[in-house]
Amino acid sequence: xxxxxxxxxxxxxxxxxxxxxxxxxxxxxxxxxxxxxxxxxxxxxxxxxxxxxxxxxxxxxxxxxxxxxxxxxxxxxxxxxxxxxxxxxxxxxxxxxxxxxxxxxxxxxxxxxxxxxxxxxxxxxxxxxxxxxxxxxxxxxxxxxxxx
Amino acid sequence: xxxxxxxxxxxxxxxxxxxxxxxxxxxxxxxxxxxxxxxxxxxxxxxxxxxxxxxxxxxxxxxxxxxxxxxxxxxxxxxxxxxxxxxxx
Numbered sequence: 001x002x003x004x005x006x007x008x009x010x011x012x013x014x015x016x017x018x019x020x021x022x023x024x025x026x027x028x029x030x031x032x033x034x035x036x037x038x039x040x041x042x043x044x045x046x047x048x049x050x051x052x053x054x055x056x057x058x059x060x061x062x063x064x065x066x067x068x069x070x071x072x073x074x075x076x077x078x079x080x081x082x083x084x085x086x087x088x089x090x091x092x093x094x095x096x097x098x099x100x101x102x103x104x105x106x107x108x109x110x111x112x113x114x115x116x117x118x119x120x121x122x123x124x125x126x127x128x129x130x131x132x133x134x135x136x137x138x139x140x141x142x143x144x145x146x147x148x
Numbered sequence: 149x150x151x152x153x154x155x156x157x158x159x160x161x162x163x164x165x166x167x168x169x170x171x172x173x174x175x176x177x178x179x180x181x182x183x184x185x186x187x188x189x190x191x192x193x194x195x196x197x198x199x200x201x202x203x204x205x206x207x208x209x210x211x212x213x214x215x216x217x218x219x220x221x222x223x224x225x226x227x228x229x230x231x232x233x234x235x236x237x
Contacts, residue, residue, distance in 0.1 A: 056156035059204035062164060062222040070160040072186075095204065097220035109159045116163070123167040127223040 005121045006082065007148040014038035014083040014106075015141040024058070024093045024101070025050050027085070031069040031106035034083030040108045045076040049106070053093075061095035065136075066126060070107035080110040080118065084144060086136055102136055149180040152196040154209065158186030164222050165200050172228045178236060198235055 001007055014034045021027035032046025048071035053060065061067045083106035090100035105122065109115045125131055131147070138144045153169060155161035162184035169182045182200070187208055190199060196214045203218045210216070217231050 052156055057204040059155060059202040060161060062161055062202070063224070064221060068160045068164065070157060072157040072159060097203065107160045112159060115159070119160075119163045120167055123164050123223070126164075127168070127225070 001148065003121050003125050003148050005117050006125060007145070009080070009082045009118045010084055010148070011038035011040065011081055014040070014081065015144050016083075016085050017138055017140055017144065018088045019085055020088050021091045024053065024091055027067070027087060027091050027101065027104055028053055028069045031067075031083055031085045031104040034085060035081065035106045035108050038081065038083065040077065040079050040081040040083070042076045042078065045071055045074075045108060048072075048074075048076065058093040058095040058099075061093045061098045061101055063126060064098045065090065065100070065102045066098070066132065067093060067101045067104045068107055069104050070109070073109050073111050077108045077110050079108070080115045081108055082106060082118065082122070084135070086138065103132065149178075149198075150193075150196045151180050151182045151198045151200065152190050152193060152214070153182055153184045153200045154187055154190040155184075155201065155205065156187055158184055158189065161202065161222070162186075165219060168222060168225060168228055169200055169232065172225055172232055175225075176229065176233065176236075198232075 032049045035041040085104040090102045153162040153165040166182040166184040199214045
């Protein structure tokens with residue numbers, strides 16, 4: 001396994017491939033729903049994720065085509081984990097350098113420290129452009145599991 | 149030397165930035181710690197020399213005494229190296 005911590009952090013039900021997003025809020029919402037579906041967060045966390053986008057702007061778009069959708073540690077987080085969402089059509093977030101977005105990583109952190117191993121692997125994975133391309137080209141969730 | 153990576157929440161974006169900045173600093177042979185924090189903590193910090201953040205958030209931290217560097221692409225180690233070198237060397 002290439003990214004064992006990531007594979008474990010992305011629970012059953014936390015991956016969706018080729019979704020259609022109407023706008024950036026919708027994309028972030030879907031990313032949050034995957035965290036809820038996989039038992040990581042409560043639905044109110046998803047609302048916070050969208051609110052972060054409204055309050056702080058599109059800074060969560062951290063690299064060309066990639067957004068890290070998240071809020072902060074609170075009792076809305078059940079367990080630390082990630083979701084992975086690819087979009088059928090890229091969506092504009094309003095980030096001058098890195099628009100449009102095709103890949104959303106949803107992040108839920110239980111506290112400020114316990115997710116460091118996970119973030120380290122995430123940084124390594126997303127730094128690998130070939131790996132990111134493979135994620136984007138994956139036809140179904142099973143293919144993404146294989147890549148991890 | 150103290151370097152801060154800052155984002156809105158202090159757990160996601162800034163952590164990724166911290167990890168890649170530390171990678172770059174190691175390659176540059178510079179002994180520095182990078183702390184990931186939220187905006188509020190960064191604003192209150194008076195001992196950081198450099199603050200790393202994204203272009204979308206820079207206006208929130210302009211009054212900081214630290215030198216503020218913005219990174220567009222968090223996984224582009226060349227961009228991070230170039231900007232940190234300009235500030236440090």
